[in-house]
Amino acid sequence: GAVVSQHPSWVICKSGTSVKIECRSLDFQATTMFWYRQFPKQSLMLMATSNEGSKATYEQGVEKDKFLINHASLTLSTLTVTSAHPEDSSFYICSCGDRGYNEQFFGPGTRLTVL
């Protein structure tokens, strides 16, 4: 399967700051990337879908102005958590897929802790 990396793997920040998480597809041209988050003992929940060169589609309940997603190339998507608050502390995971395929390839995740 495709190799997907995320950076950073973990980040601790103060409340009110912004944090950028990168998701890279190393050997796969990802026309579609997905951003998930997982709270403790909960399922992976889709936050948004981004298609290369177009605006992201956000799931209900996810604030698009707070979670900024950019998918400017076929190998890179970024998620910026703006004005982070402690309740944003979670495990953020990206995945890459391609149109017509059901399988997704996941990154290793980023653990965000907001103090």
Place this chain on the structure above:
Amino acid sequence: DQQVKQNSPSLSVQEGRISILNCDYTNSMFDYFLWYKKYPAEGPTFLISISSIKDKNEDGRFTVFLNKSAKHLSLHIVPSQPGDSAVYFCAAPNYGGSQGNLIFGKGTKLSVKP
């Protein structure tokens, strides 16, 4: 409303025995299912999948069974090994939503004891 349900949060099995992880779904439009394995602080890795045109798919020690009439699928691992200890997620693509979006169950934590 959870469209993909894994009702057992945990399962403990002895090494060498069979592990059976269950998953139920409510949306009859789902036509493809995937199982992912996840270790702590890592992203999920794809394990095995099954299309709704089949009722069984086997890959080595892993077999997935699909019962469409019952809207139920299960993952069998035999023989179970300590390295299989992880959280297993059942997922289905939601074509009605974002294309390719996967809807995940809450996961079942499998512990295989030596």
